[in-house]
Amino acid sequence: MSSFSNPHYMYLFDLKNGKKKLAYGESPEDALEILRIRLTDEEMAEIITDSYVKISQRDLQKYVSLLG
Numbered sequence: 001m002s003s004f005s006n007p008h009y010m011y012l013f014d015l016k017n018g019k020k021k022l023a024y025g026e027s028p029e030d031a032l033e034i035l036r037i038r039l040t041d042e043e044m045a046e047i048i049t050d051s052y053v054k055i056s057q058r059d060l061q062k063y064v065s066l067l068g
Helices: 028-038 041-045 057-066
Strands: 009-015 020-025 047-055
Touching (some): 020 028, 020 057, 041 047, 047 057
């Protein structure tokens, strides 16, 4: 079964440096697991895992300047 049969969402997680990290997944937890595959342990340690906002792709341009 394709992973596209389940809806996926975009999440902006707060970073300790004040910036935000963009992630994509079925849930915030899924999005963090996907980030764990891509990022180093040091990069993951910068993410505040319980501080996030769910956004739509349409609104992504509003947040580009906040990404870190």
